[in-house]
Amino acid sequence: MGDTVATTLLAAERAIRNVDDFFAGVFAPLTEWRPVLEAQLEAETASGPITGQRLVELVSAGSHRILDTTERPLYGAGYCASSGIVSEGNPLAWWQGPERSLLASSTFGPGQAAIDLFRLEWYRVPETTGERHVAGPFVDYLCSNEITITSTLPIFVRGEFAGVVCADVLVADLEERLLPQTEEWAGAVLVNVNGRVVVSSDPDLATGDRIADLDALASDGRRLARSTEFPFAIAFPAGE
Known part of the structure; x- marks a missing residue:
């Protein structure tokens, strides 16, 4: 009996290490991107907030790099900016799916829709804690309409919270x-x-x-x- 229990414990430890390794691989490109994006945002917002369209132009290359180079099966990746970064248009610059499609800005729009976006767990928790966060599983009606895990990392500009970089993994994957x-x-x-x-x-x-x-x-x-x-x-x- 003791040998069976010990074998099971070792198997469980291996399984947990596999989970840790998987999510470490999800966060690795986000962590690498963070200082680059923070420097870009600091320069771009030196004279005030930018538009959602300018945000898309600014973060497109970094988001695609994450999707195209990671070994993890990411469904989508991008950056959700705080109101201090984007004052007009969509605060979420996000690419998803096999075609790396840009999520249409008309999905959100200004005002209440953007405020609701900021209330979602994957944004709200890193804003509160200043730490990385894994949200889910949840049905992502915002992006994929699939059961999803969203990993997010807070961004800071001039010492202030400036949004989160994010990556999605479908639970099926x-x-x-x-x-x-x-x-x-x-x-x-x-x-x-x-x-x-x-x-x-x-x-x-x-x-x-x-x-x-x-x-x-x-x-x-x-x-x-x-x-x-x-x-x-x-x-x-x-x-x-």
């Missing part, structure tokens, strides 16, 4: 990347810090389901392996 690495034990479930199921090989739990008490899973014959880098844990069978 995350499943394709991670599940083959976890099939060595049935019933594995990847959950976020709020207990929301992200990826599941348990037929009784689907993406988006909520587990109210992660620690209570232990009483259901499971163990938890928690990431120390990202807001995820894997619930896995305890073994015999």
Whole structure:
């Protein structure tokens, strides 16, 4: 029994490392882009905010570089500016899909729509904490209409919060990347810090389901392996 439990623990640790490695790879190009973009924005806004159209021109190359060079299956990438950066037009410069299509500015527009954009978790949390954030899974009605994970990194200009750089991964693509690495034990479930199921090989739990008490899973014959880098844990069978 001890050998079985030990083997299962090692498998879970490998699975968590795979999750950490995946999201480290998502954040790596965003982290590399951040100082370049911050310098560009500081120069562009020296005399005041810019337009949404100018924002698109400014961040197009950086966004495409992230989408075209990363080994991660990113669905979309771009930058969402604060009101201090963009005063007119769409604050979100975003490219997505196989064609790297620019999200139409008419999707949002000025005023209330832009304010609602700023209230979304992937923007609001980094604005509050000043730290990177992983939001989801959620149905992204804004961009893909798919179940999505959005990774965001705050941008600062002249010491002030200036928005976030972002990258999207569809949960379907995350499943394709991670599940083959976890099939060595049935019933594995990847959950976020709020207990929301992200990826599941348990037929009784689907993406988006909520587990109210992660620690209570232990009483259901499971163990938890928690990431120390990202807001995820894997619930896995305890073994015999």
